[in-house]
Amino acid sequence: MTTSDDLTQLTISNASRLLRLGSISAGDLVTAHVERIERLDPKVKAYLRFTPELWEKQADEADRRIREGDAPPLAGIPVAIKDVLCVRGVETTAGSQILRGFKPPYTATAVQRLFDLGAVMLGVTNCDEFAMGSSTENSSYFPTRNPWDLDRVPGGSSGGSAAAVAAGEAIFSLGTDTGGSIRQPAALCGVVGMKPTYGRVSRYGLIAFASSLDQIGPFARSVDDAAVVLSLMSGLDPLDATSSERPGMEVLNSHGRGVKGMRLGLPREYHEVAGIEPGVKARIDAALFVLQREGAEIVDVSLPHTDYGLAAYYIIAPAECSSNLARFDGVRYGLSDEDAPNITEEYMKTRRKGFGTEVRRRVMLGTYALSSGYYDAYYLKAQKVRTLIKRDFDEAFKKCDAIVSATSPTVAFPIGSKTQDPLSMYLCDVLTLGGNLAGLPGISVPCGTSEGLPVGLQVLAPQWGENVALRVARAYEEASETRVEIATPSPLQGSN
Amino acid sequence: MPLSRDEVRHVAMLARLGLEPGDEEFYAEQLSGILGHIDRLQQLDTSDIPPTAQVVEVASRLRDDEPRPSLTQQEALANAPAAVDGFFRVPAIQEEA
Numbered sequence: 058m059t060t061s062d063d064l065t066q067l068t069i070s071n072a073s074r075l076l077r078l079g080s081i082s083a084g085d086l087v088t089a090h091v092e093r094i095e096r097l098d099p100k101v102k103a104y105l106r107f108t109p110e111l112w113e114k115q116a117d118e119a120d121r122r123i124r125e126g127d128a129p130p131l132a133g134i135p136v137a138i139k140d141v142l143c144v145r146g147v148e149t150t151a152g153s154q155i156l157r158g159f160k161p162p163y164t165a166t167a168v169q170r171l172f173d174l175g176a177v178m179l180g181v182t183n184c185d186e187f188a189m190g191s192s193t194e195n196s197s198y199f200p201t202r203n204p205w206d207l208d209r210v211p212g213g214s215s216g217g218s219a220a221a222v223a224a225g226e227a228i229f230s231l232g233t234d235t236g237g238s239i240r241q242p243a244a245l246c247g248v249v250g251m252k253p254t255y256g257r258v259s260r261y262g263l264i265a266f267a268s269s270l271d272q273i274g275p276f277a278r279s280v281d282d283a284a285v286v287l288s289l290m291s292g293l294d295p296l297d298a299t300s301s302e303r304p305g306m307e308v309l310n311s312h313g314r315g316v317k318g319m320r321l322g323l324p325r326e327y328h329e330v331a332g333i334e335p336g337v338k339a340r341i342d343a344a345l346f347v348l349q350r351e352g353a354e355i356v357d358v359s360l361p362h363t364d365y366g367l368a369a370y371y372i373i374a375p376a377e378c379s380s381n382l383a384r385f386d387g388v389r390y391g392l393s394d395e396d397a398p399n400i401t402e403e404y405m406k407t408r409r410k411g412f413g414t415e416v417r418r419r420v421m422l423g424t425y426a427l428s429s430g431y432y433d434a435y436y437l438k439a440q441k442v443r444t445l446i447k448r449d450f451d452e453a454f455k456k457c458d459a460i461v462s463a464t465s466p467t468v469a470f471p472i473g474s475k476t477q478d479p480l481s482m483y484l485c486d487v488l489t490l491g492g493n494l495a496g497l498p499g500i501s502v503p504c505g506t507s508e509g510l511p512v513g514l515q516v517l518a519p520q521w522g523e524n525v526a527l528r529v530a531r532a533y534e535e536a537s538e539t540r541v542e543i544a545t546p547s548p549l550q551g552s553n
Numbered sequence: 554m555p556l557s558r559d560e561v562r563h564v565a566m567l568a569r570l571g572l573e574p575g576d577e578e579f580y581a582e583q584l585s586g587i588l589g590h591i592d593r594l595q596q597l598d599t600s601d602i603p604p605t606a607q608v609v610e611v612a613s614r615l616r617d618d619e620p621r622p623s624l625t626q627q628e629a630l631a632n633a634p635a636a637v638d639g640f641f642r643v644p645a646i647q648e649e650a
Contacts, residue, residue, distance in 0.1 A: 162624050163624075269607060295617075367590070371587060383569075386569075399644050399646070409572070424564050424568040441602040443604070445597070496608035
């Protein structure tokens with residue numbers, strides 16, 4: 058490993074210490090990352106675009122503030138941003154052709170807060186089109202590859218953000234989670250990923266997929282890093298009426314206090330879920346043993362409506378998406394079929410051409426579920442089942458402080474193995490989407506490997522209980538001495 | 554409940570989504586498959602269950618009604634596929650009289 062590579066393996070806390078000591082500069086960190094990206098990203102394909110103008114300006118500014126002894130918490134730390142978060146003047150496309158060339162006139166609040174605190178943006182990461190998918194194969198540009206095995210998917214939809222952190226191509230990154238799109242790729246790439254409580258982080262400037270489910274969250278190399286980033290971007294934003302007044306710093310309460318005396322619920326419906334790989338289950342059992350050894354009590358809990366979660370989710374999310382995506386009409390931004398003879402034809406041709414297969418499938422499904430005559434049978438029914446699922450969690454949390462399970466029933470799967478059967482792809486999120494339907498915070502933390510590929514332990518907590526989920530994840534990380542391993546794919550690995 | 558090709562055409566029109574050759578069969582098959590899974594929701598008795606639309610209890614809150622800078626006309630039109638005289642350009646929506 059070269060010295061330059063050493064700088065791409067750091068956590069935020071380690072990098073900040075070196076920066077403040079003057080051992081390295083923000084410019085050095087950028088240079089080390091750009092060199093590594095040039096070497097590895099042609100294989101991994103985590104990034105869609107790079108932002109050299111931003112990183113030069115932001116690194117200079119960070120170095121100046123560090124020199125002046127006025128360094129904000131993220132001064133000089135390289136970050137990668139998922140292609141659904143608007144950054145002023147930087148092409149942002151949601152992985153879609155319909156937004157090709159779109160340069161937002163404003164920056165998402167979550168991103169702006171990181172910029173204001175000194176973060177240095179390296180580039181825009183790949184994702185499934187409009188965040189719809191679990192493998193990043195639905196990107197209209199190219200699939201991202203798992204740094205642990207280039208023939209496998211990184212998970213999705215925030216696969217580029219997960220792969221960038223896993224491959225040493227960014228110290229941390231942002232993703233979004235509507236049904237598991239942060240936690241599942243974090244698990245498959247062996248990094249930490251957290252979805253906050255609905256309302257914790259402002260969604261202003263996030264290209265909407267399903268507005269009652271979407272949340273922005275971090276990918277990082279340690280639970281501490283994830284906690285710090287989340288605390289810094291949380292809190293009230295007048296530009297998002299669903300953002301909470303709760304102070305972001307509360308997510309750090311009781312951090313590092315261990316799990317002694319805590320009750321951790323293991324839902325049998327999750328632990329025995331159809332299709333869970335024996336190797337994944339074994340890693341989770343081993344993780345529970347570690348937590349027990351640390352003084353936690355593992356209690357059986359039940360989430361009886363788990364079997365209905367996927368069905369409810371695949372009505373609610375597509376219904377909200379069909380409404381949100383109505384704005385892509387070829388008139389105000391993005392792709393336009395200007396040869397159409399009238400405006401209806403223009404809409405129809407633009408949208409047929411600009412949206413990919415999965416997006417069109419969900420727009421059709423959602424429109425159908427909301428259409429006259431079917432609303433009660435599908436959309437209203439799904440919202441009532443959402444109530445039942447939320448009540449399941451409320452009941453379970455009477456018996457435990459947090460819920461633990463696998464994040465994904467499987468390890469990373471081969472590219473192309475699920476693209477022909479949408480339902481098999483949807484099942485990737487069966488252990489994560491309940492957290493979105495109930496608005497809960499959830500974290501995925503690496504807990505070893507199965508067949509040489511990473512496995513993630515998911516910790517779900519009651520609403521606004523990020524501190525509880527983080528406390529359990531941190532205790533596990535510390536006791537198991539699990540460290541995020543930076544994957545360096547061999548240049549010869551992978552089929553193309 | 555399988556979707557008919559007539560229903561596919563109706564939904565595509567509602568969604569303003571153009572159909573190309575093969576699309577009707579594709580959606581009819583794929584959506585029927587997904588709806589086949591979703592139909593399990595009907596097994597649950599939800600007659601006394603209220604729907605959940607908003608999962609976190611946040612009081613309806615409006616920001617103060619204070620003027621603040623918004624996009625300029627130039628910024629608003631910067632991403633437009635076609636603009637003319639400060640407007641977004643679209644095909645004619647009315648026939649000439």
